[in-house]
Amino acid sequence: MNIKTLVIDDDEISVMLTDLMIRDSPLASEIITFSDGVYAIEYLKNKYNVDTQYVIILDINMPLMNGWEFLERIKSFVSTKNTYVFMLSSSSDEADIKKSSKFRLVEGYFMKPLQKEHLKQIAAIVKS
Amino acid sequence: MGIMKGIERRYNILVVEDNPGDYLLIEDYLEEANIVRRLHWAEDFNTAKQFLTSSNNNIDIILLDLSLPDKEGEPLLKEMDLLSQNQPIIILTGYPDADFAAKSLTLGASxxxxxxxxxxxxxxxSIVYNIERNRILVNLRESEERYSDLFHFSPLPMWVFDRQTLKFLDVNDAAIAHYGYSYDEFLNMDITQIRPSADVKILEAGLETLKQPHSNLFHGETTHIKKNGQHIEVEVRSNSFQYKGKPAEIILVNDVTERNSHVDAIEKQNEVLREIAWTQSHVVRAPLARLLGLVNVLRDGKISEDQKDDFYGHIQKSAQELDEIIKGVIFKSQQIEINKKKG
Structure with a gap:
């Protein structure tokens, strides 16, 4: 199955670093980056396809639409069967970790920067 | 053997009598009654006065003839009452005068x-009965005075109000000083007038529960208004009792406005500290995470020599950003110190 990896983060350097990490992994087949939740929503609304697997690396704090709002907006039209969201935040706040676990779409919570360990965890979940 | 069985009581007795025949008769009766520890005789008012004003006379009771050569009747009784130190006075007189008999009792005679x-x-x-009754009255008066002193000299504001009319019946000096109303102003007011209008309904509900049995002790925090309009937060204790025959409440007030404002200040400080903790988590970690990521990539040798210059630039920028944030945190912490000094 075709895998598309969406990186949604307003921090350019963070996006570049995430992109560098993913490039050497099985998630690399197609990487699309967005600087805000708003643009990622637009993309999914137009392009979402049940035959594609979506791995979404999602930041929390973004200026136009934050990660939580993004999750609220996509849950009506994306399926947990082919969509895996991983939070990637600089926050180590317990409240954020707890909050993310309430979304069925969210498969994991990572603290920046993205590490090889994180990629292994993503691979294990997406394959199964 | 005396007339009385059991413990024989003996007293120090002063007889004020100008007629020696009458005095001898009284002396006989007293000896027969067997109640004399010491007997003193004064032939006129001045002798009695000298005796009573001299120290440690230890008199228990005064027997007073109402017609003396140097003073008689009502003026005599009044003067003797002033001279006596709580000792009962029994009037002895040679003629029946029912009107004056009744009056003498209101003038201080026992x-x-x-x-x-x-x-x-x-x-x-008469001697035993009046001495014993007087002892009880003196005790009662002293105990009333003690309670009155406790009320009036209390450093905390206290007052008594009528449960039916809610009018102030008595207020102490501390209440007058603290609330700014004079004694007379207080006594023309009812307790709803020192409460915010929004609280009056709550007050009435509270008084309703006070009417139920076993709830005569109320304790709580509420708001009062001083004469100058200032609102104060107060801790109030109340207790039900009878005041001059009316159901009343006695109130003890502790102004906790300042204490509460300290608590507010502490809560505000906590708010700032929480904000700092949140900043640490979200903002401080952002450049730090970037630095970690950048260093990881450099160490792994994933990038070309050309890209390295960009990376060093990113590292420097992130480090500067981190520096700014930390300076911000320190500035905020100092704000807490300043607020504390102001408070």
Whole structure:
């Protein structure tokens, strides 16, 4: 199955670093980056396809639409069967970790920067 | 053997009598009654006065003839009442005068005996009864004075209000000083007038529960208004009792406005500290995470020599950003110190 990896983060350097990490992994087949939740929503609304697997690396704090709002907006039209969201935040706040676990779409919570360990965890979940 | 069985009580007795015959008769009756520890005789008012004003006379009771050569009647009784130090005075007089008998009791006499019908038994009974009754009255008066002092000299505001009309019945000096109303102003007010209008309904509900049995002790925090309009937060204790025959409440007030404002200040400080903790988590970690990521990539050798310059630039920028944030945190912490000093 075709895998598309969406990186949604307003921090350019963070996006570049995430992109560098993913490039050497099985998630690399197609990487699309967005600087805000708003643009990622637009993309999914137009392009979402049940035959594609979506791995979404999602930041929390973004200026136009934050990660939580993004999750609220996509849950009506994306399926947990082919969509895996991983939070990637600089926050180590317990409240954020707890909050993310309430979304069925969210498969994991990572603290920046993205590490090889994180990629292994993503691979294990997406394959199964 | 005396007339009385059991413990024989003996007293120090002053007889103020100008007629030596009458005095001898009284002395006989007293000896017969067997109640004399010491007997003193004063022939006129001045002698009695000298004796009573001299220190440690230890008199228990005064027997007073109402017609003395140097003073008589009502003026005599009044003066003797002032001279006596809580000792009961029994009037002895030679003629029956029912009107003055009644009046003498309101002027300070404890009892009234007619010489014509005097005998040992009558004198004995009157002396013992009046001394003992007087002792109880003195105790009662002293205990009332103690409670009154406790009320009036209390450093905390206190007042008494009528449960039916809610009018102030008595207020102490601390209440007058703290609330700014004079004693007379207080007594023309009811307790709803020192409460915010929004609280009056709550107050009435509270008084309703006070009417139920076993709830005569109320304790809580509420808001009062001083004469100058200032709102104060107060801790109030109340207790039900009878004041001059009316159901009343006695209130003890502790102004906790300042204490509460300290608590507010502490809560505000906590708010700032929480904000700092949140900043640490979200903002401080952002450049730090970037630095970690950048260093990881450099170490792994994933990038070309050309890209390295960009990376060093990113590292420097992130480090500067981190520096700014930390300076911000320190500035905020100092704000807490400043607020504390202001408070």
């Amino acid at each position: 009892d009234y005996l007619l010489k014509d019908v005097l005998n040992s038994t009558v004198l004995h009974k």
